Amino acid sequence: MAGTEHSQKSTGWAATDTSGILSPFHFSRRENGSDDVTIKILYCGVCHSDLHSVKNDWGFTNYPVVPGHEIVGLVTKTGSDVQKFKVGNRVGVGVIVGSCKTCDICQQDLENYCPRVIFTYNSRDRDGTRTYGGYSDIVVVDQHFVLRIPENLSSDTCAPLLCAGITVYSPMKYYGMAEPGKHLGVAGLGGLGHVAVKFGKAFGLKVTVISTSPKKESEAINKLGADSFLVSTDPAQLKAATGTMDFIIDTIAAVHPLAPLLGLLKMNGKLVTVGLPDKPLELPIFPLVLGRKLVGGSDIGGMKETQEMLDFCGKHNINADIELIHIDYINTAFERLAKSDVRYRFVIDVANSLAMFRAVAWGPVIDPTKGFIPLPLNESNLVIQWPYDLLQDQRYSFSHGVHKLWVFNTDKPHTPVSKTNPRTEIRIEGYNYSSGVWQFEAFGYIPCGTSGVCVMQVFGSSPPHATTLMLRVYNGSLTYYREPVIIPNVYDKWFRLNVIHDVEANKVEVYINGILRYEAPGRGGTYHYFKCGVYAQDDSSYYMESRWKGIRVLKKCD
Ligand code: NAP
């Protein structure tokens, strides 16, 4: 049912495997039903759960997955039974888009705990089709799961409230953590944590941030309003704060020890965990028993409470602190999120960046590998070339699936007899070809500053040339040889590259993120093969680097 065609066409960005790399994806949404609203998505927050999902950290991701459950947009269609919303209304959608609506739990407005809850993405919808999230242009949602956005909140900065906001608000209410004057610890200062600090202050609590990042201290206090800041890796600071907190809300996204947190609690203290690390945490029993302490959990919130939380934010002017990004920055944003390097939530400017993306497109987003079969490729097919007088690991590394290749323009050539420029390259061996339709696919990354360099080539042509295609980088643009520019702004983000060489048709095609960006004639030659890496050209920068992952060679099926 995953590929079922519905009537409303949609474009988004999806991860297709556990590499977690997102690229453009075409799919469809169901027709707007009588209880549905169709929403044009303006903004979508980037939750750490999105990252867990695209990487299949929890083991239940179905690919392709379009993440995103912090959605703000405008209503474009309403069903005949929809009274709550009108076309043009600004609305929000969070982590859930459905539940049974009839069980005891739903009757208590706790749809989030309904056994038949439907999540905004990576879930099975009522009709058996797959749900896709907010990194996309439109979404169709049952009105019951659509929220009103208070007028004074901005669309971009309030998007994170739809998940991060309710996830910390709900347990603070349920576990009695909103009592003025009490002392709250917030463990982990990321998307959830920074909103918890703001709620804590709005409830009149004393708030201490418990963090592994000392560099977040001054902002936590001066900008977010925390009363104090504790570095959780400093035993002296932990000791000084022993037994001082009434509650801790633990938003940490990775496996971490609970003992230090339990030690910070007073007698009868409560530790509420909302973070969802991929492996179980160890629960020390003695500090629990001896201090009559409690450990609890909580999962987002029901629809009624989510609306209450949004209205509370409207009243107290609570917004998230965000870094607004374009959709094509998402792969880099995920890398930074994994390193806790975000202040404090990435939000995608979906409407503007998807539109821009289409405007510069030559054609529609497609999967260039359709009709091709991947050929077996292992390490012996990837032959590394590097300056002959150095050791390989002085110019090349391979870690977590990423090939990193670098070279200096003062380096020696790859062999003592070669008169060519310095290079560190991967040459694909075992698949030299002289006929047929061949394809190179990989995800590439060029760090800012690398310039005057060839990063990918189709080797082989008739003299006087040596290559059929060179993709180079000059001052941040990806170019066909020296010119023209194929795409601007390639620095510091992962992009999906597909190069198709049709030998008989004498044609090469270059796809970036699934869009045909360049077509060029072939240049003859008796045989060809693919290469990627860094090969210095004219006007090269002193240092050149490129990174590659997911390298594949494919051949068109006969
Ligand atoms: P986030 O923005 O990445 O923030 C998590 C913070 O945890 C980081 O900023 C970092 O803060 C801290 N941290 C990360 N790795 C750590 C480590 N190894 N040891 C100690 N601290 C570490 O993530 P988020 O979007 O707030 O989400 C946090 C977690 O909540 C995720 O696991 C997410 O899946 C889960 N979540 C749960 C629900 C729910 O309903 N229960 C809803 C949404 C999200 P410092 O730099 O301050 O140390």
Ligand code: ZN
């Ligand atoms: Zn979330």
